[in-house]
Amino acid sequence: MGDKIDGFIHSEEVQDFATCIKVLAGPGAGKTHWLIGQIKAILSEAKDLGLARKVGCITYTNKAAENILSQIGANNHRLEVSTIHAFLYKSIIKPYFHLIASEEGFAIDKLDGHDETIITSYGFVSELMKTNKMGMLMSHAKEQYKLKQTVEDYRWKLTKNGIALQKTINYPRLSGIGDKYVNAYKKKVWAEYGIMHHDDVLYFTYRLIEKVPRILHLLVSKYPYLLIDEYQDSTSIQHWLFTKMAAAGCKITLIGDKAQSIYSFAGADIANIDNFTAPNIKLYSIADNHRSTQNIVDFLNKLRSDLKQKSLRKECYEKVTIVCGDSISAYKTASSICGKEKLYALTWKNEDANEMKLGLEVNGKNEDLLGHLSEQDSNGDRCRMVVNILTGIENARLLLMDEAVKYIAKGFHLNTKHINQKKEAIMKMQYLLRSYEYFSKGNLLGFLNVLIELDGSISKVSRGKVFDAYNKPYIEYAKCVNYKDDNTQFITIHKSKGLGFDNVLLVLPEKEVAMDYLLQTDLQHKDDDHRLYYVACSRARNRLFINLPELSKEETEKLIGKFGDVICFSTH
Known part of the structure; x- marks a missing residue:
């Protein structure tokens, strides 16, 4: 600048x-x-x-x-x-939206605040495709998870030619599903449901001020x-x-x-x-x-040339430590150095953070099985029930009880506003927690069978692609849960933004990615990855540990060449 x-x-x-x-x-x-x-x-x-x-x-x-x-x-x-x-919703949309709602084709009488509801039911999608001459794409109409992601991938953006929806990722979720589908989707939900997404608030603010x-x-x-x-x-x-x-x-x-x-x-x-x-x-x-010790600040200063910070803290702790090996062993090693102080592990992916919650080694190669289950299971009610109850149980294990009861009640079609139904949801949750040791070690099919014992209306799974999906380990689905509130010591870097922790372990499961960040740091790049890792490192107050799978002698020398005595190494 x-x-x-x-x-x-x-x-x-x-x-x-x-x-x-x-x-x-x-x-x-x-x-x-x-x-x-x-x-x-x-x-x-x-x-x-x-x-x-x-x-x-x-x-x-x-x-x-x-x-x-x-x-x-x-x-x-x-x-x-x-x-x-x-x-903007309070100051502009609420008082003035009626001035443009009609010309935008928006059912203002159905508008009830701004939310992120995305409709992906087969009936809705198939009608949308037929009406907008996208019949050749009808094979995608049941891929609800990817259709939802596609809508989420688009944001309103100002360009030289005005305002338009633009994709924020560089690859299509589904072949042929892109700009035309998302624009048609917006018009349909505005006109029929009065749904205004958070990003639409920005679009309509722009349209109102221009008009x-x-x-x-x-x-x-x-x-x-x-x-x-x-x-x-x-x-x-x-x-x-x-x-x-x-x-x-x-x-x-x-x-x-x-x-x-x-x-x-x-x-x-x-x-x-x-x-x-x-x-x-x-x-x-x-x-x-004010946050980090001088040892950590010295490390951060090596990562950028546009800012040289100075720590205002006088305390002295260990140097930034590179810990080689698997993530669970690295966490134990770092914890032993921290003593009684808490250690927070930060990961890029939600699945990686959940693997550490479950005591599994992070490998960086995960698939969102929970999200994709709807594409394998044509029985929408059964699929939604399994996903909701599994999400509820995993929340309960982290003592996030409000979310747990909400999801379990939703899965069993219970209304928590009625005290008796809320009690029933809690009783079912308690039963599932007692059974956790049994079904968590098996496949998702075993979990489904436990649910069938509680609710006989759920149909069984016996063969085909849906059987293959349910035959995968329960734990592989559990690590895909996205927690609204996370009070554990294993969280994503995005959730750590704005926070500070006494001790941080940054988990980098892919060595090539880690070495690129550490040796070729570029915080001005259009992609977020290097900035994301920089944010993670800067969360640490007292001690910072960085976990890589392994380092050769040559790679170790390269790190020493850049960071000198700012870093040290630990193996286990």
Whole structure:
């Protein structure tokens, strides 16, 4: 980035909010602390808020929003903190969507908030294909999981030619299923179901402001100050909106770090933070690291040339340690070094994290069997029942009881709003937990037979492709469960974003990928992989361990050549 930095600041230093501000802050810099201080200063000192105007703050997650609100205290009635989708739905979609709903072919009378419901039933898909002259693709109509993924792969994006749906991955899930299908899908669910996905909120915001420019000025009038966290994860439409608001007089404050942009699959553009401009904008950088020890910061500094951080911590722990061998043994080795302190293992894939939860070695080669079961089992009711109850049981084993009861009740067609049915769901859950030792060591067919004992309406499986699917080990399906809340010490890197842990083990099951990251680090690349591993390493407070399957003598020497005495090695 060629912009001149106006100053290096510390996280406790409030800046003049009379102009737009851009703050570049690396991992552990205390950006949330700085944001909260800036918000408090605006709330207490700004002369142009009055009674009706508010300060807006955009965060990437609901948890981050709750954290900021809890720390602001009594003065938060003049503060609106939320995700971008919630902010735009409340401020633009809710009051103004009726102005364009008809021309967009949207059943506004059926609209009930924004959600991620994706319809993939055979009847819906086959009708969609027939109506839109895609009959030659009808063979895909039963591949519900891949159809769902295909819709999820597309995001609204601004281009030189306007706004359009664009694919965020480079390969098709299903041959022939792409732009035409997703565009037709959108029109059908808008018209018949009134479903507005989170990403559609951005699309309709763009359409409304383009059609009725006064909406933008009303928004700026209500929110004369807007602070945006994690700007590196903004999309093209969000970037367009924030730039428009700044040009209309809103004092925009944004904070972020390009090296921590890990959501390109959700439409994030790493270039946005560099490209944001506004009249008289001030650019600052926070080079402090409050989180990690100097040993870890020295390692992080070796991975990037655009930022050299300094740890503010005085404690001294072990150097960053490379641990060779299988993931379970590496975890035990690292745990022995950490003593009584907790050790968190971070993986890229959800399946890898689940393998470690289950005590299995991570090999990096996993297939989402749970998602694909619907493609093998034509009995939709049976398939949904198995998936829901299995998901519920695995949640129960992690003591995530609210999610467990919800999924088990859904699987057995019980309504948890009725106390007797909720009790029945809990009793069935308890029975399945007692039987876990039996069915978890067998195949999915054994689990299905246990469910049939509890509910005789479920049909058996005897032959064909569906039998082959159910004949695979139960544990292979269990490791595909995606947990909404994860209170274990084995989580994905994406779920670790924004968090810090005393001790971290980064699991890199593929040696070639690991060596490419460590030796050819490129945090500016359009793909997320190197930035993702950088984020994982920067979560560590006291100790950082990196697990690779093996290292040759030559590879070890190459690592020493780059990192020198910043790293050490441990084998088991």
